[in-house]
Each structure stands twice: as structure tokens, then as C-alpha cells.
Amino acid sequence: MAIVIVAIVIVATQLRNWGIISSTHYLAWAAFAMNLGVSALGLPTPERRWWIANAILSVLAMFLIGASTVPTAIVALVRLFWN
Secondary structure, eight states, X not given: OHHHHHHHHHHHHHHHHTXXXXXXXXXXXXXHHHHHHHHHHTTTSTTHHHHHHHHHHHHHHHHHTOOSSHHHHXXXXXXXXXX
């Protein structure tokens, strides 16, 4: 799964460098979709509650502060309140 995520990020970055994608907007939505997909894959595991919490927090973070994943939201909030 990590290889797929890395490949998508590399392709999206190259498309942005070539001028095909003009912003990182699509990259953030792709990371958000992949995060929700990974959360869905984790539902059959014993850590089901953590995956559900990750999905809920990701949705809240994306719509409240624009961060595509929970770690990105944490970094954004730390940068906001640290400075």
C-alpha cells in the first residue's frame, strides 16, 4: 500500500512540475481519499475503533482546517500555535 501512495505522490508532483496541475489542491484531495481508503481497509482488523477515529478526524481536519490527513492537521496546528 505504501508503494501505491508513494507512486501517486510522485506522479502528482511531476504533473505539477510540468504545469499540468497548477496547484496542490488535487494532491490534497488524493491524499484525503487514500487516507479514507486505508481507513476502510483497516475496518476488518481488531483496531477497528482507531481506523474509524482516523476517518472521522480526517474528515473534520479536511473541512475545518484544510489538512488532508490527521498527521498533517497536527503539524499545521503545531505550526500555528508554536509561532
